[in-house]
Amino acid sequence: MVEQVLLHPTYFPSIAQFHLMLNKPCVLEVSDNYQKQTLRNRTYIYGANGKQSLNLPIKHVGGETGRQLFKDVKVENNFLWQRLHWKSLETAYRTSPYFEYYEDDLVRIFEKQYTYLLDVNIDTIETVLACLLVHINFDKTKTYEAEPQGVKDYRFLSSAKKKYSVTMPPYHQIFSDKYGFIPNLSILDLLFHEGPNTQEFLTKVKV
Numbered sequence: 001m002v003e004q005v006l007l008h009p010t011y012f013p014s015i016a017q018f019h020l021m022l023n024k025p026c027v028l029e030v031s032d033n034y035q036k037q038t039l040r041n042r043t044y045i046y047g048a049n050g051k052q053s054l055n056l057p058i059k060h061v062g063g064e065t066g067r068q069l070f071k072d073v074k075v076e077n078n079f080l081w082q083r084l085h086w087k088s089l090e091t092a093y094r095t096s097p098y099f100e101y102y103e104d105d106l107v108r109i110f111e112k113q114y115t116y117l118l119d120v121n122i123d124t125i126e127t128v129l130a131c132l133l134v135h136i137n138f139d140k141t142k143t144y145e146a147e148p149q150g151v152k153d154y155r156f157l158s159s160a161k162k163k164y165s166v167t168m169p170p171y172h173q174i175f176s177d178k179y180g181f182i183p184n185l186s187i188l189d190l191l192f193h194e195g196p197n198t199q200e201f202l203t204k205v206k207v
Contacts, residue, residue, distance in 0.1 A: 004139075004151040008070075008158035009121040010039040011056055012128070012186045016166045017157050019205035021125070021136065029155055030118060031141040034058075034070045038158045041073075041117055043186040047092045050179045054085045054186075058117055073117040082110040089188065096174050098195035102131050106188075128187050132199050154207070168205045 005024045007017055020026060034040065041056040057076040061068050075081075086107065093099040109127060114120045129136060147153075156162050170181040171194055182189075191198050 006141075006148055006151045006153050006155055008038070008040060008155050009118065009125055010043070010158050011041055011054075011117075011121050012043040012124045012188050014039065014044075014157065015168065015184050015187055015190050015202070015205060016207045017154075018128070018187045018190075019202045019207060020154060020157075021129075021138075022132075022134065022199060022202050024152075025139075026136070027139045027141060027151055028122075029141050029144075030071050031144040032070055033067050033144075034073045034117075037160050039160055040070065040121065040158055042160060043188070045089065045092050045186050046173050046175055046179075046182055046189050047088065048175060050175070051182055051185070052088065052092070054088055055081075056085075056117065056120065057081055071116070071118050075114050075117055075120060077113070086110040093174070093188070093192040096192040099192045101195060102191060105131050128191065131191060132196075134199065157207070164207075166205065166207050169201075171201065 004027050005020050006027050006029055009028045041058055043054050045052050057079045059074040059076045109123055166184045168183055194201050
């Protein structure tokens with residue numbers, strides 16, 4: 001029996017996360033508290049000046065702890081983040097081999113109104129899977145477990161600070177002549193450069 005893996009649904013997840021999603025049965029962690037400095041509201045792309053972060057603004061809550069459940073976190077739409085993110089993606093990837101091939105499928109995420117961060121993240125995952133012609137029914141957690149049983153815990157992959165080992169073969173990136181190969185960016189970087197070969201490439205990733 002193949003062991004399940006536990007992942008946070010992040011914003012346009014990393015290549016490492018998508019490798020696990022497509023090659024292991026996955027459970028999505030939706031029952032814990034929201035944590036700052038994570039990829040839950042951030043993704044990394046390859047821009048003209050190198051590695052670039054796209055940050056999704058959220059509404060912060062008050063109170064003594066300021067804590068809130070991940071599934072309760074709301075998007076702050078007053079910042080027009082969708083317009084900014086789409087413009088950044090166009091600037092970075094318009095000349096990549098497959099941007100135009102997928103842009104009609106992806107642009108709707110930046111035109112749709114969202115209330116909750118979790119809905120945004122799930123939508124980014126499902127949209128990329130649809131681009132790859134893959135459908136996955138993810139299980140989701142019902143309660144939070146600090147030390148979950150029966151699954152391999154990969155929730156650390158959502159950390160923007162934690163160092164971990166990911167190996168993958170290099171693929172051509174349009175700005176690699178300036179800054180070299182940058183691994184494990186958003187799945188969008190791989191999708192725009194490798195297109196239909198993305199799924200096969202993900203089998204070569206090791207986490």
